[in-house]
Amino acid sequence: xxxxxxxxxxxxxxxxxxxxxxxxxxxxxxxxxxxxxxxxxxxxxxxxxxxxxxxxxxxxxxxxxxxxxxxxxxxxxxxxxxxxxxxxxxxxxxxxxxxxxxxxxxxxxxxxxxxxxxxxxxxxxxxxxxxxxxxxxxxxxxxxxxxxxxxxxxxxxxxxxxxxxxxxxxxxxxxxxxxxxxxxxxxxxxxxxxxxxxxxxxxxxxxxxxxxxxxxxxxxxxxxxxxxxxxxxxxxxxxxxxxxxxxxxxxxxxxxxxxxxxxxxxxxxxxxxxxxxxxxxxxxxxxxxxxxxxxxxxxxxxxxxxxxxxxxxxxxxxxxxxxxxxxxxxxxxxxxxxxxxxxxxxxxxxxxxxx
Numbered sequence: 268x269x270x271x272x273x274x275x276x277x278x279x280x281x282x283x284x285x286x287x288x289x290x291x292x293x294x295x296x297x298x299x300x301x302x303x304x305x306x307x308x309x310x311x312x313x314x315x316x317x318x319x320x321x322x323x324x325x326x327x328x329x330x331x332x333x334x335x336x337x338x339x340x341x342x343x344x345x346x347x348x349x350x351x352x353x354x355x356x357x358x359x360x361x362x363x364x365x366x367x368x369x370x371x372x373x374x375x376x377x378x379x380x381x382x383x384x385x386x387x388x389x390x391x392x393x394x395x396x397x398x399x400x401x402x403x404x405x406x407x408x409x410x411x412x413x414x415x416x417x418x419x420x421x422x423x424x425x426x427x428x429x430x431x432x433x434x435x436x437x438x439x440x441x442x443x444x445x446x447x448x449x450x451x452x453x454x455x456x457x458x459x460x461x462x463x464x465x466x467x468x469x470x471x472x473x474x475x476x477x478x479x480x481x482x483x484x485x486x487x488x489x490x491x492x493x494x495x496x497x498x499x500x501x502x503x504x505x506x507x508x509x510x511x512x513x514x515x516x517x518x519x520x521x522x523x524x525x526x527x528x529x530x531x532x533x534x535x536x537x538x539x540x541x542x543x544x545x546x547x548x549x550x551x552x553x554x555x556x557x558x559x560x561x562x563x564x565x566x567x568x569x570x571x572x573x574x575x576x577x578x579x580x581x582x583x584x585x586x587x588x589x590x591x592x593x594x595x596x597x598x599x600x601x602x603x604x605x606x607x608x609x610x611x612x613x614x615x616x617x618x619x620x621x622x
Contacts, residue, residue, distance in 0.1 A: 269296055269396060270313060276392050277308070282357040284309045284348075285392065286371075289362045291563040292393040294491055297329040303339075306332075309351055316343060341370040345378040353384060360388035391568070398560060398568045399582035404492060405606055405615075408561070408584060411448070411494035412604055412615040414487035418442035419618045423500050428477040430502075432457040432470035435483070443487045452486030452493035452565045463499070463598035466555060466590065477503035480513070480597045482590075486565065493565045495586050496616050497602030505622055509599060512549070512591050516599045517620060519543035519589040523557060524605065527587075527612050533575025540589040549591045558586040561604055583607045584615070 273296065277285050287293050287306035294300055296308070297315055301324050304317030315325050315332040318339050325334045337343035348356060358371070368386070375384050400408070422438045436455040443451060458468035460479040468482075475481060484497040499513060519540035527536045537557040544553045556572020561584055569577045569585055588602030603616035 270308065272396050273308060273393065274310060276395065277310070277357070280357060280387075280389065280392070281355065282387060282389075283353045283355045284312075284351065285357040285389070286344075287359065287393065288367065289359050289393070291567075292359070292397070295393060295397055295563055297325075297332050299325050299329045299332075300491065301325060301328075305344075307347060307351075307356075309353070312351060314347065316347065341367075341374045342377070344371055344374040345380045345384070348375070348384050349378060349380060355385050355387055357387045357389040357392065359390075359392075361390050394568055397562055399580055400562060400584050400606065401582075404562065405584065407490050407492040408494060408604070408606075409615050411452075411487045411489035411492050412496070412617070414443050414446045414448050414489060415485055415494045415496040416616060416618040417446055418487070419483070419485065419496060419498055423483070423498065426475065426481065426500060426502050428502050429474050431472050431474050432459055432462070432481075433472055435475070435481075436470040439483065439485050443485070446487075448487035448489060450488040452488050452495060456482065456484035456497075458482040458598065460597050461595055464592045464594050464596065466592060466598070466600065475502050478506045480506065480509045480599055482598055482600050484600065484602065491563055493561050493563070494615070495561050495565060495588075495602060495604050496618060497588055497600045498618060498620065499599045499601060501622065506597075509597060510622065512593070512599045513601075513622060515544060515547040515549060516589050516591055516601050520587055520601050520603070523587050523589070524603070524612050524614065527579065527607065529579055529581050529607060529609065531579050533569055533571040533577045533579065534573055536571045536579060537573060537575070540587070544589060544591060552591045552593060553589060554592065555590065558588055558602075560585045579607055581607055581609055587612070 301321035307314040436457045457470040459475045459481045462468045463482040486495040523540040558571040560567040590600030592598035605612040
């Protein structure tokens, strides 16, 4: 089904073939999880080209594809293009490096095919398919969310003053792996006190102090699919300022979750939460977008933020994560991963948000 949908897109782009090199797109279309390889898709052919290390794996994971063993360089590309009589081949311009592109061109030149074959830059072809999740994908994402939820709810109550950010991050990672995560979705963020003013702070040896906010951003990867969860917790009685800020951020998040509907743009969805924070006097302290798509990649389409004209559709999965960041003092961010349905969003994240 995924291959058929891609072929329809290729027809609209007037391409003879499409070369897939992005790992997430390669996995989405073929099921192949190896770290090296390309897919070449035509109207009738589906070729998975990979080197000796992954041939057996490719045959097992992608039984409906023609697996072709190739050398580690790109010398095989022109040979395959000639064999399939290809003229216009699309490639993923968003992810192909300059050296990769030059390797494709060099392969064509070595077989005197550079004048016969055109490499056509494309953007987001497979990503258009990935943006709406099917039931199987949502089930995998739900499991990834459950793993993160359980690790958060196990570790957060044990946080005590004196623990370092790094020690807390390790307990969260260990918890997710013990619950079945194949990996973390990204390097865990634990940002205590003033460090919480940096949305992407990395855990340090700084010890947590009583009453300060601790921003924890984490996620589990399950069978390739990611989850994304943020909670802001306190070790001891919350600081009065940040108790107030917490309520504002939570109110903004709940407002967005209650009002987002299919047909809205990413900017319109962002405005639902942004207005709440602005009216509370912290508009300048919310400097990032409301959310981003989640799936095989931790950041993918759609984007919910200023300037995003992308229309939200049923079946899209994304984060809703407003935040307020006060320089030198700390921050609060609350994030859930949701799926958009006909009547609104359904949260895949269940971890407690009560202080």
